[in-house]
Amino acid sequence: CYYVDKTPYALRLIREGGHYFLSRPRRFGKSLFLDTLKELFEGNRELFQGLAAETQWDWTKKYPVIRISLGDGVLQSRAELEQRIQAILRTNRETLGLPRPADWPEVDTAGNLSHLIAQAHRSTGQRAVVLIDEYDKPILDNITDAPTATAMREGLKNLYSVLKGADEHLKFVFLTGVSKFSKVSLFSGLNNLQDLTLMPEYSAICGYTDEDVDTVFAPELPGLDREEVRRWYNGYNWLGTSVYNPFDLLLLFRNRKFKPYWFETGTPTFLIQLLAERQFFTPNLSQVVAHEKLLSTFDVDHIPAEALLFQTGYLTIHDSREPLLGNWVYTLGYPNREVESSLNMALLTGYGLSEQHALGTRLALIELLQTRNLAGLEPLFHALFAGIPNDWYRKNQLAQFEGYYASIFYSYFAALGLDIRLEDTTNHGRIDMAVLFNNEVLLFEFKVVELTPQGKALQQIKDKGYADKYRARGEPIHLIGVEFSKDSRNVVGFEVETVHV
Structure with missing residues (x-):
């Protein structure tokens, strides 16, 4: 079993402030860090043996912790959100061993949280700790449905607004999520929330x-x-x-x-x-x-x-x-x-390609590169574009997008995990795409013939002397000009010239 000690971050946060927000991608350890904070505040010393917190934390004090996680399941309505929050708050009250007051606002989630925080403080004599995980998931799960996403946002905004008014009962607040919604839209009034997301000292939290x-x-x-x-x-x-x-x-x-x-x-x-x-x-x-x-x-x-x-x-x-x-x-x-x-x-x-078609092309591309058959790239990509159904073009405007064909070309190489340099700067200009593979260098220039006369792609690589940047590698350098036509929806020009150094 391995332990990466993140308790120095926790100790510093607790020492320097009290209200924090952190945005990180999914599966990055946000929940584990909140669990660390929870166990620390609850005084479970045996879990911190050998870690920095073992000798730097006051284990004589224990704080009531309210843990709210919105990461489980997919909520599809404001009503489901309210029910989930009520259930979470009931569980927290039971975990803390707090009796339900006679005036408990069961259907008022904001009032429910406010009561719980104050009750936890009064019952223990210590100010409460509130840890909120995946604060934004109910919104993100419905982001393609604007009305539902908006309803979720308003419900969460109502809940989080409690944290400002309950400040006298709070020791520490920490919210985590994937996205960083604007303060106006979701954290209105919560102006004491310190955002750690782009603070260099917490990059590795x-x-x-x-x-x-x-x-x-x-x-x-x-x-x-x-x-x-x-x-x-x-x-x-x-x-x-x-x-x-x-x-x-x-x-x-x-x-x-x-x-x-x-x-x-x-x-x-x-x-x-x-x-x-x-x-x-x-x-x-x-x-x-x-x-x-x-x-x-x-x-x-x-x-x-x-x-x-x-x-x-x-x-x-x-x-x-x-x-x-x-x-x-x-x-x-x-x-x-x-x-x-x-x-x-x-x-x-x-971009209009079936998974099976894309897989077959990737496998063929790998073989061509491994066997150094660069001439085979032209028929491969010609067949690829020809295989995109006409009906897809009819339903999408992407084919009119100037970068559409170059995007597909690039994405195939990138999907292989190759060493790719894009817009590679030289003293004469920028190489559209450089690929380093199999002890060889491939330099690509892309053109759309409706915008540039045909035959100019390869010539630009030569005129600009793009190969000079890579001559010191002592490897064969292949200059490849690729030209597309929006009218024919395909590759209409493909020239290869090899420079031996």
Whole structure:
């Protein structure tokens, strides 16, 4: 059994403040951290042997803890939400051994929570601790149904508003969730809630660091390629130390196989639909630029794709800068190979390709790359686009999106988990896509012939001297110009030229 000690974070939070919020993707250890706080406040010292809290916590004090988790099941109406909250509060009252007052407001969830907090304080002599897990799940479960999602938001807003008025009875408050809804929409009045999400010192509050892997989990590493472990699963970052998703690592150590464990636990159907509907150029997913307000602006009727991708864990922070005092800009990208490969694989079905068709093409693409048969790429992708049903084009406007064909092309390579460099900067311009595989370099330039005269894609690679950047590798460099036509809905130009160094 392995223990990664997160109690120093808990001790610091308790020492420095009292009301916190943390947004992290699903299966990142948020619930476990809340459990740690709960056991700490309840004084269960035996659970902390060998951890920092064992010698740094006052075990003579015990606090009443109210634990609310909205993560179980799917609630489909405001009435179901109210019933669930009432049941949770009844369970908390029974766990704390508190009698039900005669004036208990059974049908008033906000009043119920307010009474419970005050009663817990009066009965124990210690101010209460409130821990709320998956605070936003009832909204996210209904995000494609705006009226229901709005009703859920209003119900939760009513509940959370209690926390401000009950401040005199509260020792500590901690809320966690996946999304970060705007304060106006969900936390109106709760202006004392400190958001830890983008605080560098708490970047590793959930998840495992490289140091954790090399020390705590050292016995599990023999037999695994350490660098591949890092490439596949590390890289999530919130302006501080990068971390691994715990769910991924624990299953890797158990099964000894590299697989998209985290990604497979939830199909991002809504996300795929949103990216397709908004004609998001998928190569741009590796380098999204956003400001802080955009990342935190999330609501039922306003869902920026960048905010959704970041908050749900499909993109993470790669860089931050302050071009103007007080104005921070972040560069987002995939956290690791697992996410890049799996998300692009899922995106292919959102762009009109059947899963079976996409699988067959991926297998054929792997074989062509492994055998260095680059000429075979043209008929492969020509057959791919020709196989998209005409009826799909009739029902979707995506084919008119300039980046549609290049997005599919890129997503196939990304789905294989290859080393891909997008918009790769040189001293003469930017290479659309560079692929490093099998000790060879593939440089791609994409053009739409309705916008650029045919035959210009390969010529641009040569004219700009894009190969120069990779000559020092001493590997064959393949220059590949790919041209698409929106009218014929297919590849109409495909040229390959190899540079030997």
